[in-house]
Amino acid sequence: MSASITIRDVGKRYRSSQGEVVALAATSLTVQPGEFMCIVGPSGCGKSTLLRMLAGIGSYDEGTIQLGNGTDPPRTAMVFQEYALFPWRTVLDNVAFGLEMRNVGHKERQTIALDYLNKVGLTRFAAAYPHQLSGGMKQRVAIARALANQPEILLMDEPFAALDAQTRHLMQEELLRIWEAERKTVVYITHAMEEAVLLGDCVALMTARPGRIKTVYPIALPRPRHLALRTTLAFNELVQTIWNDLVDEVNASRDQEWGDASRLAEAASPPHGEKES
Amino acid sequence: MKQTKPGGGQTESLYRLLSIASPLFFLLLWEGAVRLGWLDYRFFPPPSTVLTYFVRLLFSGELWNHLSISLLRILAGFALGTLPAVILGLLMGWFRLFHALFDPLVAATYPVPKIALLPLFLIWFGLGETTKIATIAVAVFFVVLITTVNGVRQIDPVLIEAGQSYGARGWRLFQKVILPATLPAIFTGLRLGLGVALLVIVGAEFVASNRGIGYLIWISWSTLAVNKMYVGLITISLLGLLSTWGLEQLRRRLMPWAEDFHGPR
Numbered sequence: 187m188s189a190s191i192t193i194r195d196v197g198k199r200y201r202s203s204q205g206e207v208v209a210l211a212a213t214s215l216t217v218q219p220g221e222f223m224c225i226v227g228p229s230g231c232g233k234s235t236l237l238r239m240l241a242g243i244g245s246y247d248e249g250t251i252q253l254g255n256g257t258d259p260p261r262t263a264m265v266f267q268e269y270a271l272f273p274w275r276t277v278l279d280n281v282a283f284g285l286e287m288r289n290v291g292h293k294e295r296q297t298i299a300l301d302y303l304n305k306v307g308l309t310r311f312a313a314a315y316p317h318q319l320s321g322g323m324k325q326r327v328a329i330a331r332a333l334a335n336q337p338e339i340l341l342m343d344e345p346f347a348a349l350d351a352q353t354r355h356l357m358q359e360e361l362l363r364i365w366e367a368e369r370k371t372v373v374y375i376t377h378a379m380e381e382a383v384l385l386g387d388c389v390a391l392m393t394a395r396p397g398r399i400k401t402v403y404p405i406a407l408p409r410p411r412h413l414a415l416r417t418t419l420a421f422n423e424l425v426q427t428i429w430n431d432l433v434d435e436v437n438a439s440r441d442q443e444w445g446d447a448s449r450l451a452e453a454a455s456p457p458h459g460e461k462e463s
Numbered sequence: 464m465k466q467t468k469p470g471g472g473q474t475e476s477l478y479r480l481l482s483i484a485s486p487l488f489f490l491l492l493w494e495g496a497v498r499l500g501w502l503d504y505r506f507f508p509p510p511s512t513v514l515t516y517f518v519r520l521l522f523s524g525e526l527w528n529h530l531s532i533s534l535l536r537i538l539a540g541f542a543l544g545t546l547p548a549v550i551l552g553l554l555m556g557w558f559r560l561f562h563a564l565f566d567p568l569v570a571a572t573y574p575v576p577k578i579a580l581l582p583l584f585l586i587w588f589g590l591g592e593t594t595k596i597a598t599i600a601v602a603v604f605f606v607v608l609i610t611t612v613n614g615v616r617q618i619d620p621v622l623i624e625a626g627q628s629y630g631a632r633g634w635r636l637f638q639k640v641i642l643p644a645t646l647p648a649i650f651t652g653l654r655l656g657l658g659v660a661l662l663v664i665v666g667a668e669f670v671a672s673n674r675g676i677g678y679l680i681w682i683s684w685s686t687l688a689v690n691k692m693y694v695g696l697i698t699i700s701l702l703g704l705l706s707t708w709g710l711e712q713l714r715r716r717l718m719p720w721a722e723d724f725h726g727p728r
Contacts, residue, residue: 238624241624241628242627242628243624243627243628262628263628263629264624264625264628264629266621266624266625268619268621270619270621270622270624270625271625272622272625272626272640272643272644273720273721274643274644274646274718274720275720276720283626283629283639284629284630286639287629287630287631287635287639288630315719315720316720317720331629335629341628
């Protein structure tokens with residue numbers, strides 16, 4: 187019920203007003219079946235781009251991505267930071283969306299959807315519409331929608347980044363509980379170091395643009411894990427180690443942004459005759 | 464007044480009362496001003512007189528004679544304009560090919576005030592109903608087309624990504640994501656289209672008709688029957704109100720998921 191992921195030398199370029207930008211360069215990463223892989227990196231490093239490729243909604247220019255054994259492509263399901271629930275569907279119909287797209291019969295998909303809605307504690311809201319829910323509830327519906335699709339690979343793009351700190355902690359705990367019961371292969375994008383170490387079996391660190399995988403840290407902390415883990419020495423040492431590694435990349439990324447900004451400013455300001463200096 | 468929640472029950476009912484009271488107050492002011500001789504009753508007949516005329520025209524069948532033909536023209540024109548507009552709008556919004564093909568044409572023809580096409584349609588279709596219906600249809604078409612195209616183009620891309628990531632492609636993506644996501648914009652288009660239809664029908668009936676509410680207003684001017692003119696004006700405003708209300712009911716029926724529309728705070 188869970189599949190491996192092999193990313194080999196994947197590259198992606200896109201055109202912008204300043205010419206060609208290399209978003210990803212020779213990115214390689216292997217995720218074992220049933221492994222919880224967290225990817226952290228500075229903003230703009232191409233984490234989300236990579237995840238969208240795995241979801242089959244983003245193209246790449248070089249390299250190969252192999253999901254599963256390569257013969258029968260495994261099912262994936264994605265959880266978006268912006269929830270991406272369909273406002274015109276009830277909570278239950280949102281959860282059943284993936285099943286509907288796979289032509290599962292109406293009765294069966296209702297049963298499965300209700301089951302997963304129950305797993306995230308929202309059975310009472312089956313008939314509600316997304317706009318009636320809070321952010322945390324919306325993201326729980328989105329998680330239920332992903333799980334109800336019975337994916338072999340679960341893709342999560344900063345799913346809790348838009349939530350307040352308390353809700354985020356509750357959701358992390360809930361995700362750990364659900365994942366430990368199902369043990370799907372998970373690729374989880376985040377920019378929060380603590381979150382990556384708390385959830386992941388491995389934490390892969392990406393470089394500033396052009397993004398590639400810099401280091402993969404195994405997280406040998408015991409499971410089942412709970413929020414209390416965050417206060418242990420081992421946890422904090424891991425966070426610190428990864429942070430030290432990341433900080434160079436964050437600085438590099440910030441310099442890039444400054445560079446981009448000053449180039450834009452140059453382009454926007456009218457030419458002042460001859461070049462100074 | 465103690466008020467913890469903005470828009471709480473008490474303020475809400477106060478606002479509702481004000482909304483009803485203010486037009487009534489205005490009518491009273493008008494009535495009083497005419498009776499006191501501050502306003503000339505020949506140009507500003509008091510509301511009570513207008514009401515009497517309204518009832519008289521209603522029961523004589525004269526009002527219905529004009530109203531029925533205007534309604535028919537609006538309904539036919541509205542339907543004929545809306546349907547192709549929604550279809551072409553969805554195609555232009557979703558497929559770059561259709562956008563590339565039709566956008567220049569739309570951009571070039573949209574700025575023409577549609578009532579200006581009336582003489583052309585008179586040449587093409589003569590003085591019959593076709594001319595009036597065609598003018599309304601064209602006017603409604605453009606408004607609905609442009610709101611629909613924008614509606615498709617402004618769909619949150621993450622909704623499309625979500626649909627695709629769960630395996631919705633091609634027709635199913637269109638049917639399950641694009642169409643429902645565009646529905647609110649289509650309704651906005653219908654609402655605007657209705658306003659345009661009323662505008663155009665009155666204009667068309669001014670010059671190219673011997674029946675209809677527009678004709679009633681125009682002929683009242685030429686015969687200086689100011690009371691009748693007011694009846695015509697009131698009828699057209701009631702028509703606008705009722706049709707907007709009907710559309711709103713339809714919207715709520717079709718889109719129970721849309722967040723309820725609250726007026727300005």
